[in-house]
Amino acid sequence: MELRHRQECLSYGNGRLRYTGDEALGDMRGEGFQIGRINGIPIYLHPSWFLIFALMAAGFYSGFEALNLNLTGSRLLGLGVMTSLLYFGSLVFHELAHSIVAKHYKIPVVSITLFVFGGVSRIARDPSRAIEEFNIAVAGPISSFLLAGGFWLVYKSAGSNVVLSTLAGWLAWINIILAAFNLIPGFPLDGGRVFRAIVWGATKDYAKSSRIAALAGQIVGYAMIGGGALEALIGYKGQSNAINGIWLAFIGWFILNAARQSRAQSDARGALEGLRVADIMTAELPTIGREISLEDYAREMMRTGRRAHLVVAHEQLVGLMTTEALHSVPQEDWDVTSVQAVMLPKDKLHWAAPEEPALSLLDRMRTIGMQQMPVIAGGSVVGIVTRDSILRVLQARNELSTFARQ
DSSP states (O other): OOOOOOSSSOOOTTTTTESSSHHHHHHOOOOOOEEETTTEEEEEHHHHHHHHHHHHHHHHHHHHHHTOOOOOOHHHHHHHHHHHHHHHHHHHHHHHHHHHHHHTTTOEEHHHHHHEEEEEEEEEESSSSHHHHHHHHHHHHHHHHHHHHHHHHHHHOOTTTTTHHHHHHHHHHHHHHHHHHHTTTTTTTTHHHHHHHHHHHOOHHHHHHHHHHHHHHHHHHHHHHHHHHHHHHHHHBBBBHHHHHHHHHHHHHHHHHHHHHHHHHHHHHHHHTTTTTTHHHHHHOOOTTTTTTTHHHHHHHHHOOEEEEEEETTTTTEEEEHHHHTSOOGGGGGGGBBHHHHEEEGGGOBBOOOBHHHHHHHHHHHHHSEEEEEEETEEEEEEEEHHHHHHHHHOOOOHHHHHHOO
């Protein structure tokens, strides 16, 4: 289930799309708490995961308690926690299936994150062919169906072991539901990606297929919101289920926003097609000295509104200072900490060349989690690419396109 949500929302008005944040560019930052690596892929837990894990464990605890197994409360709790861990292990398996197929096609996998709605695999770039998109997308549901089959075999073999048969039976059904839900043809669910791959293969037009799949995702989102509202207010045969209804509507809202974001990213990539780094960089180079305190840097950042500054010493580049680096230090220590202490030093600095394709740079920034990158030509810094500079180009091209249609 590849759902990605950002803090800022797209704004629509009079048929004009306004790029207002990470929806257009995609997330270029890390997320959550890293708990390990599998096959070289970092696994993260989003803070929201802890909430759903606790709710799942409590639900499984209640389920085992209802069986009257004559077990102590601590053992029932242990069973609930273990079942929850197996459930989330199933999610990791699902996302690993996506990731392994993506790596087969030489597409770098940035991370796998577990969060309140399940999991998400982040890849560094979109597939280059429809068949690649299809195979990557369908791998997740297939893996969940295979897991369901495995748990069903355990269930059939459990015999009189009530605990094992119950646990395996639940996990078999959960994986069937997970696979079936993800096959709903609404982007960015796996089924939506399969749908996009089919349309892409038929039309040979990636941008058009992305728009159609995103529209399908919005329709699915609205349908789930409406269904959830009816469930909460009316329910089945007059018996409402407010909790299930609210949860369904919340998932629908999440899918709706993710589909809008996907549409914005597709439009953004289309707008950047054919541009070079030189076209999206800003030649105005904001610089600061490495000796100033973080408190002074915060004032400079507030004054100019810039999120990144080149750090210089004796007119030579020595590093890059960003808002992320600033906030890595507690505010009470800003007055006694220098920029040099937290900046990204020059020898660890990623950089771009003016002739590099803009889309290639955007993919690279997403992969390494950077929101700013200096542009170097002939050994000298000639500009800087930031999220804001990209958004300015997108906004300008969108306004020109709108003007041309009038």
